[in-house]
Structure formats: C-alpha cells, structure tokens
Amino acid sequence: MTKQILSLHLGPVGDTTQEVKLLGQTLSVRRIGADGNQERVADLIREFDGKVDAIALEGMSAKLSLGSASVTHAVGDQLRKSATQTPVLDGNGIRGALERWAVRLVSEAQPGLFSQKNVLMVPGLNHRGLAAALEEKAVEVNYADSIIYFRLPTPLGSYVGLDRGAGPVLAQLKDEPFRRLFPLAGTPGVARTAAPFEHADVLAGDMGAIRRYAPAELKRKIIVVESASDEDIADLRGRGAEMVITTMPWENDDLARLPSPVIEAIFVALRPDPAAPLNEDTYLNLMADLVWTPKILRLKEESAQVNRFAFVIHPLSTRYIYKDKRLRYLRFLPEKLVEHYVAEISPMYLSRITGAVSPATGQRVEGILLTLGATPRELMRRDPSFTYRRLIKAARMSERMGARIMGLGAFTSVVGDAGITVAQKVDIAITSGNSLTVAATLETGKQAVIKMGATDLSQGKAMIVGATGSIGAVCARLLAQAIYNVVLVAPRPERLIALKRQIEAETPQAVVTIATRADEYLGDVDLIVTTTTALKTRIIDITRCKPGAVICDVARPPDISEEEAALRPDVLVIESGEILIPGDVDFGFDIGLPPKTAYACLAETTLLAMEGIFEDYTLGREIEMDRVKEIYRLFKKHGFQLAGMRSFDQYVTDEEIARKRAIADELRRDPARLQRLVADARHSREAVSVADAVKPKGFPASLSPQTVGAAAGALVALVGGLFFSRRKTGR
Template identity: 35%
Template sequence: MKKVITVTLGSSKKDFEFKTRFLGQEFSVQRLGADRDSSKAWELMRRQQANADAIALSDTVDHYHVGLRTVVNKESQRLMQVVTRVPVTTGASLRRLLQVRAVRHVQKELGHYFNNNLVLFLSGMRNYDMAVALSEYTRNLSFADPVFHAGSPLLLTSLEQLEIYAKGKELIPDIVPGEFLKSVLKTVKNKIVANAVARSHVIVGTFREIQAVAAGGNLEGKTLITSAIDDEALAFFTKHKVNLVVDVSPKLFDRVVGISTITAMILASMDKPESEVSDHDFEEIINELDIKPRLLHPTGHFRNIRRFAFVVHPLSQEYIKKGFPLPKGTPKFIMDKVETLAAYMPPMVYCKMSNIVSPSGAEAEGWLISVGGTPKEMLSHSPEFTYRRLLHAAKIAEGLGAQIMGLGAFTKVVGDAGITVARRASIPITTGNSYSASGALWAAADAMRRMGLVKVDKDSKKVPAKTMVIGATGSIGSVSARLLAMAFDEVVIAGRDMKKLNELRDSILQDTPDAKVISSTDYDSLLGEMDMIVTSTSGAGKKILDITRVKPGCVITDVARPLDLPPSEVAKRPDVLVIESGEIELPTPVKGMKSIGLPKNVIYACLAETIVLALEGRFEVFTIGRDTEWEKVKEIYKLGIKHGMKLAAISGVKGVYTDEDIAKVVSLAKKARLTWKGSSSGSTAKAPVKKAPVKKAPVKKAPVKKAAKKAPAKAVVAPKKPVSKQAPAKKSAGRTIVKKKTAA
C-alpha cells in the first residue's frame, strides 16, 4: 500500500486519514496541519518522509512561472528541501494544467461564459496560466498582487504589467498569504480589493483569500474560481449568495483533497520525482481519470446573466431639452448652438437595464450609452466623426463588461451602416436591422388583420394586395421588400437610385420567380394603389411621400428614425393608419430603464435584437451593412419568440392604437373610398370630416379638381428569368418606372 502525507500550514483540527484505490493501487492518505507555524511544518516534513512514499506541501506560497520568468518562493523552497528521500510536491504542474482545463470547460459548457467578463485575480502570479487562458475571452483582467505583497493602493490591469511586476518581486519580502491578508484587512488599502471584488464578475483565489476580502455582500452573484472546496467553504459561499463556484480540484474520493495531494499520489504511483514527470504524462492521467472541474451552485439556482450595451442618441432638439435642464422657451438660435455642442460631447452611460429574464431561464442586463449627435449633426460631419464616438462607446461598453453592443436609430445608418465600427470595435456589433425588419412587418401584418380591409383567401398562397417599400435599397428596406414579395401580389420598390433598385428587383426575382416587382424613383402616382407602405429611409427631415395621395385604409409602417412622417403629416389623413414600426415588449418587468420615448417595458426592435442575442449567448456580429439577410430576419424572429419577446401594442405618433381607434380609421377609410379615384389620376384624398357633436354627421365632400393629364410613364419590362426544366416556375413580373426624381 502506498502512503501519501500532506503537510499543510492550515489548521490541525481538520486532519484526516483515509484509504482508497487510485490508478490501480491501494493508498493511505493522511493530512497533517501545522497551524500556520512554518517551523512545525518543516519538522513534520523532515520526520514523515521516513513513513511516506510521497509528500505534498499545501496552503503555502508556491513557485510561479510568469511569462518567461520563474519566481521562487524561498520559504516553500526551504520546506521542500528538507525532504530528500521521497518525491515532494506543491502540485504546481498539475494545478496549472487543471486551471486551464477548467477555463476551457466552463467556456464551452456554459456558452461563452467568460466573454468580456471583469476578472479579478487575488494572486495573478500563482494563476498566471489561467490568466493567459482567460485573456483569450476577455481583456478585463486585474491583479491584486501588489496590494497583498506590498500594500500598494493600485491593482495591475494587464498581463504585461503582471510580468513586469514579477521581475521586481524579489525586491519585496515574501509573506505567508494568511498573515499578510490579516494585516492588510486592518488598513484602508484593503478597501481597494473589496471594491474591486464588488465591481468584478469573476474572482480567482484560494478560499482563505476570498474569505478575507468578503465584505458588505460583495460576493453576491459572483463567479469564483478556486480549489478544494469542502462543506465548510461551500456553506460560507451559500451565506454570501455566490452564484457559481468553479472548483478546479476534482472530487475523486469521498473526502475533498487538494491538487498537491493528488499530485503526490500520482508521483507515488509512478515512483518518480516531479521533475521526471512531463505535462504530457499528467495530461494522459487526467484523460484516463476523466478529470473535470466541479461546478457548484451555492444558492441552488444558477443565474447565467449575459450583458449587452446599446447606443442611443437624441433624435431632435426636443430630445436634448428633455435630457438637459434647459428652459422650454429657449430661443432656437441658442438651441442650434446647444445641438452643435452636444454632438462633440463624449459618450456617457444613460442607464442600466436589469431583470430581463427569458422563459428559458437565461438572463440579461445591459447599459444604454448615449452619444450626443442628432441626425442633423451626424449628416453635417464625415462618417469618421460618428465612427469615433461609436468606438468610444464600444470602449466604455467593454469596460463595463458588455459582451455585445447594438447601434440604435441613426448611428446604424451613418457611413457603411456598422461595418467599420464592427471591424474596429473590440466587442461584437449589431445594428438590430434584422429584428427591425421583422418587427415592422410583424406590426404591419397585425394592423392589416385588425383593420380587415384586405380579404385573405386561405387557399391562396399570397395576400391579394399591393405593397410599397420606400427606401428599398437600404438595409431594412431591402429585406422588407424580399419578404413582402413572397407574401403579397405586388411589391413596388422605391428609392433614388434606379440602378440599385433594378439590381434589388433582379435579386428578388431570383429568389421568388413568381413575384411581381416594380422599381420606381417617382412613386407618388402609385401611392393611391397601395394597401401597405413601409418607409425606411435616411431622409432625416426630408419629405418622403405625399400622404394626401395615399389610398384610404392604407397601413403605413414608418421604420425610419427620425420618423419619415411627422405628426403634422399624419394628421392630414385620419383615414390612414400610420404606425411607428414594430416595437417589442420585454418578457419581464425591466428594472432601471429610463425613458426612451416608448411605453413602460416596450423597446425598439433594434434594441430587442441586441438583447435577444445576449440571452441566446450569441456574441457575434449579427447584422451590419445594408444587405440584411432575410434568413437572419427569420432567425431573430424565432429567437425572439423563444425568449419571450412579444409584439407590443401597435402605436402611432399619438401613442398606442386601441381597437376603437382602429375601428374609427376603418370607418373613415370606407367612407373616403366611396369618392376615391386613386392618385394615378392626379386626385388627392381628404378624409370625411364630421360635424360635432352629432354622431352621424353629414360628410362634406371636397370638390375634386380635375387633374391635368400627365404624360404616360415610360415602362421597361424586365427580361424573364430562365426557367429550369426540372422545376418549372410561375411567370415572373418585373417593371421599371422612370419619372422625375423626388426626395426619398
């Protein structure tokens, strides 16, 4: 029978002895505590080597390998040198391998768990290899070595700083961690570590180190990476509401033993000193024993909280007034100056959102980060001006621990629509346009269903209605056009560049050969035929369409921010339903969120995309550029359903539309259609006006002016798409209408 003795500087009250079978051999394992007395530990090791096949030394300062440098602890060296007859170890080699394996295991099993986490090492030199492994997933590493070793008020914040510190380590006297921690706790400087623990997501250290810095609930919700956690330690973590404990020491026996003990057992079984056992040998044994870290949940409920950030900005001077203490009557020339100055302000955290819980159990929290530029100011500068502010926001988000960042409103329109920012930012970026397109069509479909003016034949594959997408070559517009072409009889794609429109039309016909698609740069004459219109432009205040020419009962979904249709325009047509894209309702009551101009617990679809990706653990560049993939639109829609996202009540410029509001629009639309001749003939529409207070007032019909005849539009019929013999398709239709250009 092999005999392994572990000498520890810990308490002798926890001493034990047990017998077990390990690597095909019988073992007797004994623990002897020295009660923080290094002289007693030295004597125990000297005497017990005569009775042991291997000796383990634990709970002491180990030798470190930091970068290319090895730091030798003189006290540990003195204790180990007394053992000359049998192998002796601190378990450093096996510990290093198990630490790295633990990081890889958790990252894989819990889905990108460490991505951009704020990680605090209570001893970076002891855990250097783990720090290197974690640096692959996050740059937010900090090290408390200078505080614990020298009483410094500063933490190290990079691996490079840790390596430089290790070079000067021999100038600082070695102190046993427990004694030093006890003395540091009596000083003000220790508050630095306690505060760092509170700010961090992950803390790495021994149980005694973690126990010493626990204060004021700073361990609540944290992830701890440590080793050899017994029932007493687990009870302590439960009391402090720790979320997850990653124990790198495997529990191979009924009793918990440290890595140094397991290493000594391996050396005894091989009859070799540690210097003759390679990392490869240890790896083979780890694989043979199928050693994995223990994932412990002290509270009994594991919370996998993912983090996001989202960029917002003021859409107009009115938004600036809401955010700053400016008098309502501030003259416009002063507000113009304020608007200009606001664009140069550095990004700042607007608020933190929390308690976003998916039905799947996943949780998310995040920050809204504000940049000061309005769309007007962004357009007046080069794209690089906005890029730099967005990259600054991304840097702030990274420092907060956000794992993905979304671009809101006009920030996703500027320049190349997120491509440059995604390439230069250190965390994944998404514009949210996939969910914006999904939400817009989701809301439009719901609105049309509630209005009931378009009758859908259940046997028909397509809705018998005409639709138009204004700003069709943009990111949201193009994917909206693709999806509408699959579902509606006819789609008009409208914009400013006929070449791009025709390219989009041809691409749509390749995907949907039986679609009827019309390209137009002068689309006012077609407005009167449309049952649904989606506006998704970057007009920023320009007039996009003449609402007086729109068909009564038409549903207009305004996806643009700022809105393409201001309240003054919407008021002209009470017989037309204008909705502000499709907002999303969160699955649980959100905490900490400040107003973004929407009802409580309702958010923009682009923000919802960022949150859904966070809940799913998809920390990737999802939607950027102007060519949004409709496959991603479908995917984000399904993921949204999975995580409990719901279409919010459809709303317009005056707020949420009730059933009564929609019924009123339908009633006015039906009456207006009695005299409606369509905008193609040049007529304009006026909704019937009721004379108060009579319920059924006679309607005054506005005289219809006879419109001057227009020259017939030049139409170019797109060439038919060749049809495969194996899969005959329906005849496709595509037209190009070229007229005088209007702003879109």
C-alpha cells in the first residue's frame, strides 16, 4: 500500500498531490497551503490525524536553534501536539545531518568548491548543520539573522560573535510569527543592507529569505538551500547567480523539490520499526541507504561549460621580475637586494588564461596565473617551509577564484617534497605537471635525435643527468625501454644503485651504467636529458660531447647557457618540449614563450582541467609511468601538440639542424679537427669563466652602505605596501 504524506505550508491556498520515489518506494505527497492562517493548519492536522502516515509542517518549527543556543517556539510546539495518532514533523530531526552530508558529497564531487569562500547564512536560524559543515571548508562564515530580523547593518560573526549574539537573537524571535521567521519570496517592506551579501561568495539557508532580502544583483553567487522550484531557479538565474545546490535528496539526483519537513515525514513513513523514536538516530540508517548526490545546478550556460585551473610560476631571474609593471622601477636598485626582498612578497595575481578548448569534446577551460616573488636561487637557499607557505596561500587564492586544480611551475614543483605537503594542506587538487613534462621531453628528444641522423634508436645510447630526481627517474625508465643502453648520472650513489636495479628488473635487456659525474661518458652518448639544476656548478661539459649529440635541457634555469652551446656548433641543445594548447589561447601575460605555447607543466594542468580530472595527479619524487602514459593519451585525445623545437627562446629550423648535422659528419670523419675544436672550445670557455670571476659580486662598488640601506628601506616599504594592499582588497 502506498504511504501517504500530508505537507502543510503557509503559502497561498492550494492543494496538489504528487508521487515521490525515495529509498526504492513510491509515496504520495499531498501539499496544502494555508495562506498564512495558523489556525487553518491546526484544523487540517486534526482532520487528517490517523488518516495519513506522516504530516509535515513546512516553515513551522517547534524548536528554533542558532549556533549552540536553542529555544522552543510555543505555536510550533502546540501545532505538533495537535495530532494524537499521526507523527507531525518539522524537519529538525533530519535537516542537520543531511546538510552536513550534502556539503561533504558536494566537496567530494567538486573539491575546493567551498574552500576559501566567504559564506553568509541567510539565515543561520535552524541551519546549524549546514553552517557547521561550511565552517570547516570556508574561510569565513557570517550570519544574516541580525540583518533579516532586526535590520542591523552587520551580520553576526563579524563584530559580534555568534555565541554571544545567538541567545539574545533567539530570545527576541521565540514568539515571532512564522511569516517573520521563515519569510516567503517577495519584496521586503524595508530593504536590507546590501554590503554583507555582496561580500559573500556563498549564500546559504532558506530560499525564501535569500530571494526576499538579498540584493537584486547576485552575480557569481553560489546559493545553497534545501530545495528549489522552477520559479526559484528562474528568479536566481535572472539575478545573475552562478550556481544552486540543493541539500535534500531527490530521485535521479535531480534538483530537490521538497524541503526537509517532507523528507523527514517520508523517513518516518518508511522506518522499518513504527515504534522507533522520532529522532536523528532513527533516521541515520535510512540516510545511509540513500544512493544520492546533491544536485549542483549551474545557472549560466557559459559557466557550466568552463572548467577552471590555476598555475603558479616564479621569476627565473631578476630580469623576469622587471616584466611586471608593478615592479618595473626596481631595475634601478641593486639586483641582489631586489632578488632578496621581492622573494618575501605574497603570491600575486598576474592574469587570466582564456580561449583553451578541446576540439574533441568542446570542453572549455580557463586559468588563473599566479606568481611567487622568489627566483630559483632564493627558493633553493631557503627552508622548504618558506615555499610551502606561499604555495598554500596561492592555493587558497585559486580556490576563492573558482579554480579546481592548481599546477606548480618551475622550481615550485621540486622544492621540498615536490607538492605533497601543499596538497595535504589544501582542498584544491595539486599537480607538478611533471608527467607531461616527461612525455613531451622524450618525444621532443626522439624527434631531435632522428633529425640529427639517427636511424635506429635502439642502437643508440642515452644519458640522464639528475636521474634519481622525479623527472629524471621516470625518463630513465622509459628511455631504457626504447634505447636499451642508458647512463644514469646523479650525486647519490645509493639512489643510483636502487634505480639501476629497478630498470634492470623492468627491462632485462637494458644495459645500465651509473655514475656520479657525467664527464667520462659524454663522448659516447647520442642523447642527453638533463633534469637538474645546480646553481653554482657546471652540470654538463659540452666540450666533451659526441659529435652530433642532442642535449634536451629540461632544467629551469637551463643547465646549458647560450654561450656554452655556441662552443660546439655540431651539438643540438634544445629545451624540453613546449606544448601548443588547442583554441585561441591568450595567457594575458608574457610567460616567455610564443603565442598559444605553454610549458609542459602548465599544459598538463590545462589538460587535466579539460578532461575534468580534479584530483592530485603528479606529486612527489616518484612519477608513475602509468600517469605519464595516461597524460600522453589525453594529450592526443584533446588535440594538444608539440611546439617546434626551441633553443634559447628561438625556434630551431630544419636548415639549422642540417648545418649542425653536416658539421657533425665532418668531425666524425676528421678526428684531428674534432680535437682542435674541443681545445679551442675549452680555451674560450675558460676565458669566459675568468671574465665572470672578476665581475663584482653583490652590490656594485659604486653603492655606499647608506645607499644600500636606503634602497633596502624602500624595497621593504614596497613589499609591505603590496602585502597590505592585497590584504585590504581580499582579492
């Protein structure tokens, strides 16, 4: 027999019946409006007492709660006692648990959605569970109860804490009519202050109160309510709201249409033991049986089609610091001073990345480009916690701006534990981008070796410098499967031994040589992949390289300088593979690459957003080969492409490669000429090194200590001003 639910509300007179499917059963829900007449509600309760399985009272609570305080509402309590046979429910028994669960499920479905958001409870009255769950995620939760009920200009939780204000608020509300406590949509007699609503990113609470008291403009707001009607959705869409989330369960995971009192009544009707008490504990097992995801409805079509990511970069040298117009005038100050103090700046917003779209799926993505102030030298000389703190700030900025995954660029991906600590401290997904860096590097290196004349890669020999690092190790393992003779170079012998054994177990036919220095083996390898940067030592002695060798320089800053590369015109030095992102991409900032071209780590973050993968992806020192293969498959799926080979910020033409190949062929035929070239190269390199050694270090000699002190003071003031400005704007 179909269970019968009666739901009474104070809205306009009406009488409708609908079938509802929940927990595998079909119920009949009849809703009757009393047009604000509480006596009519009492009459209806008495009329249907014993004739239905449960009665729900919408907007007529027997108990009012705010924060940790609660009071009994005399009229609501009396209404519940009007029936002697049928249970009368007001939603308080299940609302808190379902709201908490809904926030958790939404956060799992869209990590970071509530993180670093400002929440305004509209109102907090009888939404203790929702408020508590959001407080765990959001940066700030305020309560509009003081604004709604007393027309005060500020919410609770800002100047007056909730615990202090809740008691007095409830004392004033406990005898108020329900139309004031749970207002319906409409125009208020007196408009409420708009500022707290405008400050909030999330408006959570009652749909009627939000529609009635919030400003007409709700651009980019997230609305969290129990349920929503088509009229509610149309109104919020017209006011510019971005998203509606309903916290009550509904069939087919659709937008919830019935509020918590009706859901509680359904639970009561479906409880296995009719004698079980009407409390939250009785309902928990029924809740656990729900196969349900809260509905997340994006109201703007263009917003629904855009996935957002963030990416963090940092200046590779002081030259990059001056590219930002806010810091451009610092070029007149001593370089070391600028480098030291700009490192202290909090993460800064640079631009929005727009225009990326998958030709395969049509999925559009947008990015947020952020920067730290530290150069590689500053990042490496400081404790990793220095970088962690700034990356955590950047992650929280990204979450607040709507990003769901954040990529770590350049040295931010290798400092400390390579992103693991940051990922543990924030809700947004994190990736170093190194999986696609590996894939792009190896593909670019393969193409370069072929263009330099190799015909059978399996007969060649490759070297990986920095082989035990996160990128180097997986490059070594994959190269050993294609070029069976590899040389692994890294400073830690114990790690080299472990990696050699791993590769030999994975690829038994591979010949693996290990060394702590590269010099002895450079004259015998065709491809060198260098993945590590030592700021004070030379990683590769290019003069020792084999004629026609290819050096793929993944490190940032690069290991091979342009001056060093010029010493060996037969050796091809290329950057790690840069990526062309599909679409009319605009980075909004000069990242040092041609238009639409991104570093592989940035491209990976874009690609994951395009595929809708919002989970930690590439983290730590050990990159999973399966991830490298998966990201390369997605690379192909979404139409990403390798950009042309580049060397020192310039594309390498086929003509240039042909010239290098011709010189290499001549040197192979004429060993004496090769010896002369190497000797001349070493002499030229030593002359350059001596010139560099006599250059003054640190502050120019012409600067007096007083000048340095004044410059430092000005720079400290700048850093403080930028930090204060960002704190003040909150954006």
